[in-house]
Amino acid sequence: MPLIDTDVHESFSGVRDLVPYLPEPYKSWIDGGGWRGFSQPFCYTTPGRGNRADVQNPDGSASVSDYGVMRAQLLDYHHHDYAVLTGYFYPTALKLQYGLASAMAAAYNDYVAEHWLAKDKRFLGSIQINARDPEAAAREIDRMASHPQIKQVMLAVVDDIAYGHPMYRPIFAAAERNNLSVAFHHTVFAQGPYGMGLHYMERHCLIPIALMPQVISLIVNGVFDSFPNLRFMILEGGFSWLPHVMWRLDREFRQGRVEVPWIKKLPSQHCRERLRLSTQPTEDITPDQWGKLIDLMGTDELLVFSTDYPHFDFDNPNVAIPRALSDDTREKIFWKNAAKFYELDIPASAVPSKAAE
Amino acid sequence: MPLIDTDVHESFSGVRDLVPYLPEPYKSWIDGGGWRGFSQPFCYTTPGRGNRADVQNPDGSASVSDYGVMRAQLLDYHHHDYAVLTGYFYPTALKLQYGLASAMAAAYNDYVAEHWLAKDKRFLGSIQINARDPEAAAREIDRMASHPQIKQVMLAVVDDIAYGHPMYRPIFAAAERNNLSVAFHHTVFAQGPYGMGLHYMERHCLIPIALMPQVISLIVNGVFDSFPNLRFMILEGGFSWLPHVMWRLDREFRQGRVEVPWIKKLPSQHCRERLRLSTQPTEDITPDQWGKLIDLMGTDELLVFSTDYPHFDFDNPNVAIPRALSDDTREKIFWKNAAKFYELDIPASAVPSKAAE
Numbered sequence: 001m002p003l004i005d006t007d008v009h010e011s012f013s014g015v016r017d018l019v020p021y022l023p024e025p026y027k028s029w030i031d032g033g034g035w036r037g038f039s040q041p042f043c044y045t046t047p048g049r050g051n052r053a054d055v056q057n058p059d060g061s062a063s064v065s066d067y068g069v070m071r072a073q074l075l076d077y078h079h080h081d082y083a084v085l086t087g088y089f090y091p092t093a094l095k096l097q098y099g100l101a102s103a104m105a106a107a108y109n110d111y112v113a114e115h116w117l118a119k120d121k122r123f124l125g126s127i128q129i130n131a132r133d134p135e136a137a138a139r140e141i142d143r144m145a146s147h148p149q150i151k152q153v154m155l156a157v158v159d160d161i162a163y164g165h166p167m168y169r170p171i172f173a174a175a176e177r178n179n180l181s182v183a184f185h186h187t188v189f190a191q192g193p194y195g196m197g198l199h200y201m202e203r204h205c206l207i208p209i210a211l212m213p214q215v216i217s218l219i220v221n222g223v224f225d226s227f228p229n230l231r232f233m234i235l236e237g238g239f240s241w242l243p244h245v246m247w248r249l250d251r252e253f254r255q256g257r258v259e260v261p262w263i264k265k266l267p268s269q270h271c272r273e274r275l276r277l278s279t280q281p282t283e284d285i286t287p288d289q290w291g292k293l294i295d296l297m298g299t300d301e302l303l304v305f306s307t308d309y310p311h312f313d314f315d316n317p318n319v320a321i322p323r324a325l326s327d328d329t330r331e332k333i334f335w336k337n338a339a340k341f342y343e344l345d346i347p348a349s350a351v352p353s354k355a356a357e
Numbered sequence: 358m359p360l361i362d363t364d365v366h367e368s369f370s371g372v373r374d375l376v377p378y379l380p381e382p383y384k385s386w387i388d389g390g391g392w393r394g395f396s397q398p399f400c401y402t403t404p405g406r407g408n409r410a411d412v413q414n415p416d417g418s419a420s421v422s423d424y425g426v427m428r429a430q431l432l433d434y435h436h437h438d439y440a441v442l443t444g445y446f447y448p449t450a451l452k453l454q455y456g457l458a459s460a461m462a463a464a465y466n467d468y469v470a471e472h473w474l475a476k477d478k479r480f481l482g483s484i485q486i487n488a489r490d491p492e493a494a495a496r497e498i499d500r501m502a503s504h505p506q507i508k509q510v511m512l513a514v515v516d517d518i519a520y521g522h523p524m525y526r527p528i529f530a531a532a533e534r535n536n537l538s539v540a541f542h543h544t545v546f547a548q549g550p551y552g553m554g555l556h557y558m559e560r561h562c563l564i565p566i567a568l569m570p571q572v573i574s575l576i577v578n579g580v581f582d583s584f585p586n587l588r589f590m591i592l593e594g595g596f597s598w599l600p601h602v603m604w605r606l607d608r609e610f611r612q613g614r615v616e617v618p619w620i621k622k623l624p625s626q627h628c629r630e631r632l633r634l635s636t637q638p639t640e641d642i643t644p645d646q647w648g649k650l651i652d653l654m655g656t657d658e659l660l661v662f663s664t665d666y667p668h669f670d671f672d673n674p675n676v677a678i679p680r681a682l683s684d685d686t687r688e689k690i691f692w693k694n695a696a697k698f699y700e701l702d703i704p705a706s707a708v709p710s711k712a713a714e
Contacts, residue, residue, distance in 0.1 A: 045616050162551035164559075192570040193550050194519035201613045202521075202577040205605050206570060213549040213566055220559040240604055243650075244597040247640035248562050254641060255670060256558045259402050283604035284611060292649045293600075313612060 001331060002346075003317055004338040006278045007185070007235045007306035008074065008083040010116045011066075012108075015089070021107035026100050038093060040188055044200040048312040055310040067119050074309045075122055078317055081335065082344060083309075084124045085116055086235055090156035090187045092131040101130035102140065109144050117149045124342065126154040126183060134167060138174035145178035151342045152181040152233065157190045157210050164217030172223055176230045181341065183233040184214050211237030212245050215275065219249055222262040224270040231341055232275045236308055239277040240285075243296040246271050272299055276341050278306035279333065280315040287324035300329040304338040358688060359703075360674055361695040363635045364542070364592045364663035365431065365440040367473045368423075369465075372446070378464035383457050395450060397545055401557040405669040412667040424476050431666045432479055435674055438692065439701060440666075441481045442473055443592055447513035447544045449488040458487035459497065466501050474506045481699065483511040483540060491524060495531035502535035508699045509538040509590065514547045514567050521574030529580055533587045538698065540590040541571050568594030569602050572632065576606055579619040581627040588698055589632045593665055596634040597642075600653040603628050629656055633698050635663035636690065637672040644681035657686040661695040 012018070015030050015037045022030060029035065054073065057066050075083060091105040105128045117125050127144045129137035141153055153175045155163055163171075163184075175182050190210040197203030211234050218224060218232065249267035257263065265273075285293070294300045307315050321333055339346060369375070372387050372394045379387060386392065411430065414423050432440060448462040462485045474482050484501045486494035498510055510532045512520055520528075520541075532539050547567040554560030568591050575581060575589065606624035614620065622630075642650070651657045664672050678690055696703060 047612060160551060162549075162555075165555060191550055192519075192573075193548055193567050194517060194570060194574070197577065198519075198522060198574070199577055199616055201606075201609045201617050202573055204609050204613070205573045205577070205602070208601065208605065209566060209570055209573075210550050213551060213563060216549075216559055216562045216566075217551070217555070220554065220556055220562070238601060238605060240601040241598055243646075244565065244595060244601065244640070245562070247597055247642055248565065248595060249558075250641045251638060252558045252561050255404060256561070259556055260558055281608060283601075284607045285604055289600075289653055292653055296646055296649055296653075 002081045002335040003079060004082045004084070004305065004335040004344070005074070005078075005080050005307050005309070005317075006084045006233070006304045006338050007086050007280060008070075008309050009088050009311065010070075010085045010112060011088045011310075012111060012115075015104070018104060018107040018111055021110040022103055026103045029100070037089075038188065042196070044203060046200055046312065050312060051310045052312055052314050067116060070309065071120065074307065075120065078307075080122055082122055082124055082338070084126065084151065084342070085112065086126050086183065086185055087128055087154050089128065090154070090158075090185075091128055092156040092161070093158050093187045093189050094130070095132070098130060098133040098136070102133050102136040105130045105137075106140055106143070109140070113147060117147070121149070123149055125150045126152050127180070128154050129171065131155060131161060131163070131168060131171060134170040138170040141171070141174035141178060141180070145180060150180065152183045155182055155184050157184055157186040157214060159189045159191050162213055162217035164219075164221030164223055166221070169226065172227045172230055176227045179229075179343075181231040181233055183235050184211060184237065185235040186210055186237065207236065208238035208241055212241055215245055215271070216249065219263065219267045219270055220260060222260070224274060225262050225264050230274070233304075233341065234275065234277040235306065236278060236280060238281070238283075239279065239303055240283055240293055242271070242277060242302065243293070268298070272297075272302065276302055276304050276337060278304050279320065280306040280308040281313050282315055282320045287322035290322055290325055294329065300332050301337050301340075303333050304341065305334045359438045359692040360436060361439045361441070361662065361692045361701070362431070362435075362437050362664050362666070362674075363441045363590070363661045363695050364443050364637060365427075365666050366445050366668065367427075367442045367469060368445045368667075369468060369472075372461070375461060375464040375468055378467040379460055383460045386457070394446075395545065399553070401560060403557055403669065407669060408667045409669055409671050424473060427666065428477065431664065432477065435664075437479055439479055439481055439695075441483065441508065441699070442469065443483050443540065443542055444485055444511055446485065447511070447515075447542075448485055449513040449518070450515050450544045450546050451487070452489070455487060455490045455493070459490050459493040462487045462494075463497055463500070466497070470504060474504070478506070480506055482507045483509050484537070485511050486528065488512060488518060488520070488525060488528060491527040495527040498528070498531035498535060498537070502537060507537070509540045512539055512541050514541055514543040514571060516546045516548050519570055519574035521576075521578030521580055523578070526583065529584045529587055533584045536586075536700075538588040538590055540592050541568060541594065542592040543567055543594065564593065565595035565598055569598055572602055572628070573606065576620065576624045576627055577617060579617070581631060582619050582621050587631070590661075590698065591632065591634040592663065593635060593637060595638070595640075596636065596660055597640055597650055599628070599634060599659065600650070625655070629654075629659065633659055633661050633694060635661050636677065637663040637665040638670050639672055639677045644679040647679055647682060651686065657689050658694050658697075660690050661698065662691045
């Protein structure tokens with residue numbers, strides 16, 4: 001069966017890798033060690049320090065992902081047709097110096113194009129932006145959109161931005177005019193209503209709590225209606241909460257639609273038509289529960305497979321999606337839904353499968 | 358069929374009603390108009406200004422609930438066996454002057470005992486506390502717990518408290534030693550990770566987003582394990598998200614339990630044994646979806662019926678829970694689950710039903 005992996009994290013060794021791509025004065029700031037990148041002001045104990053234990057550089061040094069290692073462990077090992085690179089460095093998290101943040105976004109995009117996208121045609125790319133300067137972000141989207149492997153704009157989920165606010169409309173407009181989707185992925189700064197979780201387990205359970213309000217914000221504030229051709233992807237944010245969010249939106253819309261006349265469709269219909277969610281981390285549920293959950297979503301066309309390579313909670317495509325689901329549903333999750341969403345050619349590997357029928 | 362309504366909001370005309378119950382110097386502060394109660398710094402358009410349109414005082418004045426009106430519209434009209442009063446004034450939301458906040462909590466409890474609980478044996482009560490001073494809150498719980506109609510401690514969900522933090526343990530200890538449950542209900546200050554919703558529809562969809570992290574916080578930080586006899590109630594916070602939260606907690610626990618050795622049971626087992634959720638606002642789902650959702654919860658013993666009277670989004674017991682559910686499940690939702698949770702005598706009205714079998 002073909003495989004499209006919608007959440008794969010490329011990496012770099014640090015912000016100094018971006019120096020060749022930065023203009024002055026930022027080049028000198030970073031080259032001079034003026035800022036060494038994001039760090040957390042607390043100590044979370046993450047299994048494997050965040051990565052799979054076997055993800056190491058060829059020289060055995062600190063486990064950041066390397067193209068050669070990734071190709072061997074992921075793309076070739078699991079026979080990927082496509083892997084969507086979703087980022088490692090999210091400039092929106094940089095709250096100060098918007099000029100620096102926007103320059104870092106552009107530098108990172110150029111870095112990824114040269115060091116990752118150019119190395120393997122199976123890679124698809126995401127445009128990193130500094131969403132805190134929406135007009136600058138729109139220019140960066142326009143600059144990068146012509147790259148043939150670029151498929152989406154990454155909207156980083158941080159602690160203080162709900163993307164439905166009208167100030168972010170230039171970003172959505174740029175994505176739509178370039179026929180790109182928008183994807184949401186948490187950063188280390190994503191949190192719940194009461195801040196960071198007090199332990200890593202809590203913090204990790206709060207990631208979906210940080211993503212659900214993005215869907216609510218987009219729907220309530222009319223982003224789905226204002227950009228009728230735009231598609232939305234929730235990455236690594238869980239998916240079993242979707243029935244609740246759709247049902248709740250529908251009830252609130254029924255009783256309060258006078259307040260939001262710009263919403264032209266039942267929110268659940270908007271979601272089913274244009275929202276997709278990646279599967280990793282899959283939860284500990286039985287095939288029967290998978291089936292009921294998909295049924296409650298109203299369609300099996302909303303989920304797209306992801307591994308979250310190279311992270312410790314990697315979902316192995318051989319076991320993450322139960323074989324007891326129908327072949328049709330599994331094909332949709334593993335590649336058809338993503339192929340449709342990203343408007344990809346049917347993977348070549350699908351052809352023998354078709355011919356064998 | 359008997360009916361236990363687990364979320365009914367008593368009311369008062371304003372903080373001046375509490376003056377007779379306040380000690381000095383707070384009595385003079387409030388009597389002198391020094392503070393007129395909570396208000397929102399924004400304009401949400403709520404249907405019916407928040408209440409059912411037919412909820413008015415006998416003189417036609419502003420629609421705050423009145424015992425006589427409530428008895429006629431709710432208790433007698435729907436043949437309630439019990440109605441759990443869950444509050445209108447949540448002193449935890451008062452962030453400053455902890456002495457005033459704790460005094461207001463005690464005054465409000467005395468006000469409710471005299472003006473509501475004493476008037477109708479069908480009322481069950483909640484102890485309001487100022488959770489920001491946990492030791493004072495524990496004393497207030499000990500003071501009120503002997504009232505025969507008091508069944509639980511109310512933990513108000515505000516914008517900045519996740520109750521799993523160890524600083525709140527005195528509250529849970531007081532509830533447990535008095536054989537009271539703890540209930541969570543949002544206040545007007547509850548919010549999502551990115552603040553208040555930009556419209557009322559968004560704000561209302563964020564209420565479950567404010568409640569889910571409370572369950573996560575309690576489980577991860579060991580409250581269920583530290584207080585093995587304590588029972589937990591989520592009021593008006595939605596319920597269709599529970600499968601997601603239980604499954605996510607289970608997965609995170611499986612992969613990260615080394616960090617949280619105090620958790621002695623699978624989180625989903627903890628939830629099924631000791632967490633209950635009220636049904637209002639029910640979502641717009643079919644009987645078949647209700648059935649699948651309950652199946653995904655793993656048991657039909659987690660939901661307890663509520664109307665949220667007198668609010669505009671009142672759930673009518675005649676239509677809110679589909680008749681297509683089994684009689685056994687409906688009996689559990691309408692009264693049996695709540696009777697067990699609150700250790701209530703079987704309602705007298707259940708006897709004829711039994712005799713008729």
